[in-house]
Amino acid sequence: MNRRLFRLSAAALSTALVGVAAAQGTPVRFTLDFAFQGPQGPFLLAQERGYYEQAGLNMRIDRGFGSADAISKIASGAYDMGFGDFNAMLEFNARNPQNRLIAIYMVHDAPAFSILTLDPDIRVPKDLEGKTLAAPAGDSGRRLFPLFAEANGIDERKVKFTTVDATLREATLARGQTDAITGFSFTSLLNLKNVGVAENRIRIMPYSASVRGLYGNAVIARPEFLKKNPAAARAFLAATVRGFQDTLKDPRAAVAAVKKRDALVNEALELERLNLALKNNVVTADVRAFGLGQVRRDRLAQSIKLVSRAFDLPAGLTPQNVFTDAYLPPLASRRVK
Structure with missing residues (x-):
């Protein structure tokens, strides 16, 4: 055989083998929120x-249908990891201590929960007294509203909530x-603009401006998967960080x-939504100080206290059993930068 042809064949075989190895990498099932x-x-x-x-992972990334659904699917073993509301995970863990x-x-170092209004008479949070807010029954912003009310001196008894489907909220x-309404700032703002509301009419009151300690969406995993695949978990986060750095x-x-x-x-809409998020x-003072993905332990402890009080959770949550930076x-x- 011609040596040049042999070298080309060997190179092609090597490339093919690398492709096969990647396809046979550690399977990771990941659900979005x-x-x-x-x-x-x-x-x-x-x-x-x-x-x-490149990190040796065979990734499957599926769309989600809400954080509660994502958390339920991760807990059931249908997915190994996912992207969802950290506060909803805290509630799940407290109520399911055998399946934490x-x-x-931590992706959203500042949560996106917000109050949005078009009412010119609602200029500050206290003005919500005597008003009606709409949100889905399980909306985290709605369920965490007592914390927002307390932080802003609102008499919660003077605020009424009505239940609407998520698709009809805006x-x-x-x-x-x-x-x-209560909702994610970057979602509800753009949904309102999409139905013809002028942006200068929309007033947003983010929870993060007054409720100190809350976190938002995070990458959530099954402990069993992490125990069996520690190298894959580290590889996944290293690759994910590259994705976030490239996105920035x-x-x-x-x-x-x-x-x-x-x-x-x-x-155009999704670029605006991404830039807002x-x-x-994503990029907060804490993230600039401690890097993407990390939490502050004192703040995490405060977050657990706040969410436990708002959701009336049983004891048992600690910073150590709800977050790890080991990977x-x-x-x-x-x-x-």
Whole structure:
């Protein structure tokens, strides 16, 4: 055989074997918290650029149907890890101590829970007294409203909640059928704009401005998966951090990765949604100090106290059994410039 042809054949075989090895890498089933949108882009960008594959992982990333659903599916073993509301995970753990989950990467260092209103008479939180708010029954912002009320001197007895389907929340506000709503700031704001509400009419009151200690969405995992696959968990987070760093440098690339998973998304809308999430929820003072994914232990302890009181949870939650930084990559890779 011609030596040059042999060398080419050997190179082709090597490439093929690498591809087979990647395809046979550690399988990881990952669920998002919701649909393929801008804020979910960093995970999809990491997958699109092959970071998970290069790390020896065979990643499956599926859209979600709400944090409660994601947490339930992770706990059942249908997924190994996922992206969901840390506060909902705290409640699940407190009520299911034999099947606890654990967060391994805090994504939303500042939660996105907010009050949104179009009422010109509601200028400060105290003005919510005597008003009606609409939200789905299980909405975390609604359930954590007592903390917002306490932090802002609101008499909670003077605020009424009505229940609406999540798909009708913003439309209900736009039609004037409620005075205000609770929701994720970057979701409800853009949904209101999408139904024709001028942005200068929308007033947003983020919980993070007054309720000190709360965290938002995190990467959540089954302890059994982490115990059996510690190297895969570390590889996953290292690749995910690369996805977030790339997203911070080029948000449009993350939205393009979202578009590849759902051709119907509005790229301009999702870019705006992503930029809002990055600015207000992902890159905070704590993240600049401690890096992407990390938590502050004193703040975490405070968060547990707040959520336990708001949800009336049984005792048993500790910073050690709800979050671990054992799988995070070195701080140098997690620094935000």
